[in-house]
Amino acid sequence: MGAGHAHRLYRHAHSPVHALPPHTKLAAAFAFVIVVVSTPREAVWAFAVYAVLLAAVARAAQVPAAFLLKRLLIEVPFVAFAVLMPFVAQGERVDVLGMSLSVNGLWGAWNVLAKGTLGVATSVLLASTTELRELLLGLQRLKLPPLLVQIASFMIRYGDVITDEMRRMRIARESRGFEARGVRHWGVLAKSAGALFIRAYERGERVHLAMISRGYAGSMPVIDEVTASRAQWSYAFALPAAALVVCLLGWSL
């Protein structure tokens, strides 16, 4: 719990993107990704334009390129999958460097790579410019059921606590000379997982009692209502609107 009050993915700065109300950012990110996914894969240039648009946003948000690129690594498993595609897909084939590859598979790999990367980059930008609490407020503002938002907020608040509890259990196991080396040791690990569940559940019961004693009656009090002016909405939607123009051009060209 020594990590301060912001999540690890958040990057503090004072930029116009950070200052935007969270629900406008969430809506804009979703709209942008939907537009990207609807773009025909043959319009290669369109994806380049999207990347430039995202780079502009990253610049406005003062997110360094290295930070963004490092976060993109989460995508690596799918890159491996995409690389396989040209070999297994059917249809017309071409020879590249002596290998017979499927044209459709190549397009498919490009499609997944381009859209997946843009999607991950969008999520990373969103997470690095929006604080957790703000993000939850934004979700609530976007008419997500309040109960769901409450569950999500408890998950986020206690995620680190539970993960830390798990880490302490691992340290306790290791300090007693235990090292999980194979399937034979699953029983021990699963007992830890069971103990972790009981601790998490009992903590939930205690949290609930604490909440009731402080007057909880089924809904969380809204202390800071977030609102967005028309100017802020239009500023946030500059990105998906620009992307939509590119997408429509991509369909018609």
Next chain:
Amino acid sequence: MHVPDGFINAPVSVAAGVVAAGAVAVSLRGARRELDERIAPLAGLVAAFIFAVQMLNFPVAAGTSGHLLGGALAAILVGPYTGVLCVSVVLLMQGILFADGGLTALGVNITVMAVVTTVVSYAVFRGLVKVLPKKRRSVTVSAFVAAALSVPAAALAFTLVYAIGGTTDVPIGRVLTAMVGVHVLIGLGEAAITAFTVGAVIAVRPDLVYGARGLRQKLQLRVGGELVDAAPEPQLTPAPAGRTRTVWLSGLAASLVLAGVVSFYASASPDGLEKVAADKGIDAKAEPHAAADSPLADYGVEGITDGRLSGGLAGVIGVGATIVAGTGVFWAVRKRRTDEDSPAVTPRASV
């Protein structure tokens, strides 16, 4: 495991989103029955547990290790509705915060990994527990089988989604064998860990395991060397759930129909299913039927000669329709909840 953006085309992603939203709405109602008013902190903490336990590495052999997916475990430990909610919240947060799984693929991810795994595993689990003798051992055995089946079921569901809206034409048969083959193995690992974990919890706090509630034994007192039943505990009256449930079920049915109609446009673009159909020569017959059925099909195709543009237009219309429907569902959820909450809240405030 998480599906990224661009893997499934836009209309099918949105349709899956509508299905996922419907399932989450139904689970929100059901979870109230499983956890009454303690739902927010308890489901939140269980979601945090699922999130943490996914990071617990189980070594398989030299160097490789696997981790738990958690759908079956959540369903058995806290019940199917709460299970769906917890895994969905974990997926939502992973998508938004950790960029793990695309934002547009959120619907697909929740449908496949939260809804299918939990529902399948809980159905199997319930059925087995009913059949097997009432012992703790049969709970762990059922947990094993349920978890082992849930993972290939999810792979099957993913293949189905891929067949409808996949963006590359990898033949479906090959996707199916690869997906299900790999996931049968993963399922065995998941099953072993789930069964061990459920067994560990049952040994310590059997009252916490939702799936083992039938095992609870009556309290008996020894009076003068004879066992006598103690006074029965006052039964909690379950929350009424008749009228609104039909509304929810019809809502879910409507969204499923919508999904079917929308996915229709998806398969009009050259995708895996159609490719297979073309290869096997079965699409010659299917094509005219496919275009004639729906009013929107004419709309999209007739006026515009450019195939791509008309397809895109139909896609955009589909996306628009599903977005409107999705927002409608969310609005309805909110309305209903606030209406219902106000009377139910007052007694709790006095606790």
